[in-house]
Amino acid sequence: MISGNNSKTWLTTTWLSALALLAPVLVMLLAGIGAPADLFVHLWQTVLPDYIINTLLLGALVVLLSLCFGVPAAIIIAQTNVLGKKYLRWLLLLPLAMPAYLVAYLYTDLFDYAGPVQRFLRASFGWSSPADYWFFDLRTLPGAAVILSLVLFPYVYMLARTAFEQQDQNLLRAGRLLGLSTRQSFFKIALPLARPAIAVAASLVLMETLADFATVQYFAVNTLTTAIYDTWLGYGDLTSANALASVLMLFILFTVVAEQKSRAGQRHQSNRPNKQTEVMVLTPWQQAGAGIFCWFLVLAGFVLPLGLLLQMAYEYSGAEQLSQLMVTGKNSLEVAVYAATLTVLLALLFGLYRRLHRDKFAHVPQVISGFGYAIPGTVIAMAMLATFGPLDHWINDLAEMFGWQSPGLVLSGSIFVIVFAFIVRFAAIANGTIASGIGQIPHSLDLAPASLGVGLNKMLLKVHLPLLKPSLLVAWLLVFVEAMKELPAVLLLRPFNFETLSTQVYQLISDEMLEQGALGAILIVLFGLLPIIWLNRTKPS
Numbered sequence: 001m002i003s004g005n006n007s008k009t010w011l012t013t014t015w016l017s018a019l020a021l022l023a024p025v026l027v028m029l030l031a032g033i034g035a036p037a038d039l040f041v042h043l044w045q046t047v048l049p050d051y052i053i054n055t056l057l058l059g060a061l062v063v064l065l066s067l068c069f070g071v072p073a074a075i076i077i078a079q080t081n082v083l084g085k086k087y088l089r090w091l092l093l094l095p096l097a098m099p100a101y102l103v104a105y106l107y108t109d110l111f112d113y114a115g116p117v118q119r120f121l122r123a124s125f126g127w128s129s130p131a132d133y134w135f136f137d138l139r140t141l142p143g144a145a146v147i148l149s150l151v152l153f154p155y156v157y158m159l160a161r162t163a164f165e166q167q168d169q170n171l172l173r174a175g176r177l178l179g180l181s182t183r184q185s186f187f188k189i190a191l192p193l194a195r196p197a198i199a200v201a202a203s204l205v206l207m208e209t210l211a212d213f214a215t216v217q218y219f220a221v222n223t224l225t226t227a228i229y230d231t232w233l234g235y236g237d238l239t240s241a242n243a244l245a246s247v248l249m250l251f252i253l254f255t256v257v258a259e260q261k262s263r264a265g266q267r268h269q270s271n272r273p274n275k276q277t278e279v280m281v282l283t284p285w286q287q288a289g290a291g292i293f294c295w296f297l298v299l300a301g302f303v304l305p306l307g308l309l310l311q312m313a314y315e316y317s318g319a320e321q322l323s324q325l326m327v328t329g330k331n332s333l334e335v336a337v338y339a340a341t342l343t344v345l346l347a348l349l350f351g352l353y354r355r356l357h358r359d360k361f362a363h364v365p366q367v368i369s370g371f372g373y374a375i376p377g378t379v380i381a382m383a384m385l386a387t388f389g390p391l392d393h394w395i396n397d398l399a400e401m402f403g404w405q406s407p408g409l410v411l412s413g414s415i416f417v418i419v420f421a422f423i424v425r426f427a428a429i430a431n432g433t434i435a436s437g438i439g440q441i442p443h444s445l446d447l448a449p450a451s452l453g454v455g456l457n458k459m460l461l462k463v464h465l466p467l468l469k470p471s472l473l474v475a476w477l478l479v480f481v482e483a484m485k486e487l488p489a490v491l492l493l494r495p496f497n498f499e500t501l502s503t504q505v506y507q508l509i510s511d512e513m514l515e516q517g518a519l520g521a522i523l524i525v526l527f528g529l530l531p532i533i534w535l536n537r538t539k540p541s
Helices: 004-033 037-046 048-079 085-091 100-111 116-125 141-165 169-177 182-211 214-218 224-234 238-268 284-316 319-356 364-369 377-401 415-439 444-451 456-485 488-493 501-510 514-537
Strands: none
Touching (some): 004 238, 004 319, 004 377, 004 415, 037 238, 048 085, 048 141, 048 182, 048 224, 048 238, 048 284, 085 284, 100 116, 100 141, 100 214, 100 514, 141 182, 182 224, 182 238, 214 224, 224 238, 224 377, 224 488, 238 377, 284 514, 319 364, 319 415, 319 501, 319 514, 364 415, 377 415, 377 488, 415 456, 415 488, 456 501, 501 514
C-alpha cells in the first residue's frame, strides 16, 4: 500500500522511532554487563544474595496470596449464585485503583503500636506494654506481601473470571453425562482449562511485585528495586546501579518467557463459548461464606483505605494543601498529557506501518517499541540516566568547543527525560489498544480509496482516523492514567524542585505525614478508577 517516496519516509521514521525507544534499555544493559567483574564479586560477597532472596521470597508470597484471593473470587462470581453477584463482579476490580504504598501506610498507621486498633485492645484488656500481649508486625516481608496481594489480586480475578465465563459449556455437560457431578466437572474440566489464564495472571502479579518500589522501601524490605534506588541516590554509584538493574532485568526476562510458555497452552481451550453458563447453586450458609469472602476483599483492598484517606482529607486539609495540590497536580497533568499524546501518535505510526507496509519485518518496530512495559520504572530510570547523562555532557562539550554557552542538562535535567521514560514504559499499552482497533477495519477500506485515486495521506485522514477514534481515545486514557500513577521513574528522574502528585504523596509518607497529602492521594485513586470504569463498560474479551 505504501510506495515510492512515502515508503522510504515511513520506513525511516518508523524504524528510527522504534530504535530510539529501545536504545536506552540497550545502553543500560551494556553499561551493566560491562561493569567491572570486581564490582559483581563485591556485590555478591556483601548484599546481592540478600537482595535476591528477599525479591524471590516476596514475589513467591505475593503470587501465592493473590492466587488464594483471586481464583476463589473468580469461581464464586463466574460459577455460583452468590448474592450481590451483579455488584461484586465489578467491585472486586476496585483495589487495582489503590496504589500499594498508600495501603501500606494506612494499614501501618491503623495497626501500629500507637494506632487505634492496639490502643483499643490495651484499653479493653488492661494491657500496658508490648510485653503483655502479642500483635503482628506489619513492617515485615510477609506484611509487604499481604499489602501487595490486596491490591494485585484483581489481575488474577479478572483473567480467571473471563476464562471461566468463556469456556465451552458443552464440555461441562459432556462431563456430567459421563457421571460427574457439577462440582466434579468444574474441578476436573473447568479449572484445568482456566489454568493458562491463571498462569498469565500470576506472571503479571509477579512482574508488578518485582517493579514495586515504594511499598518495600516503606517497610524497609531490601529488594533489588530498593537497592538500585539506594545505590544511585544514596551513593551516587551509577555503575553499580546499572549492574543491579541488569540483574533485575534477568528476573523480568525469565518471567516474560514463563508467561509466553503458559500463554501457548491457551490454544487447547475451546473457541466456542456457550453463553448459557450453568452455575453451582449454593446453600444459604455457603452463600454467606462466599459473600463474606468477596466483600472482605473489596473492603480491605479499597473501601477501608479510601475511607481513611477521606477522613484525613476532611480533618487536615486546608488552603496550604490546596495550593500545593494545584502545583503538583499541574506538573502531573503536564507530563502525563505529553506522554499520552506522544505515545499514542507513535503507536498509531507503528500500527499503520505494520498494516500498510508490505514487508515481512513490518511488525518488528511495533514489537520492539513495546519491550519497555515489562521493565520496572526503576530500571527504566537507570536506562534514561545511562543514556541521556553522557549525551548531555557531549552536547555541553560540543557547545564549549564552538565557543557557545553551555546549555546545561537539557535532556537528563528536564521533564523531557520523564516523558521519554513514560513513552518507553507504556508504549505497549497504546500499541495493543490501537493495533486492536486497526485490526477491526476491513482491508477493503484500504483498497477502495486507492482505486478511486485518493492519496495515502487523504485516505488515512478521511477513512482510518475517524474509524480509530475510540481506540485512540482509550489508548490515550490508559497511558495518561498510568503516567499519573507512576512513581519510581519520576522519583529518580525529576528535575530539581519538580514534584508530581505521586512523588509528593510518597515524600509525605516517608516523613509519616500523609495527612498533609490526603487530597493528592485521593486524586491519584480517582484517576486510577478511570480504566476500571472503562473495563466495566466493555464486554470481556
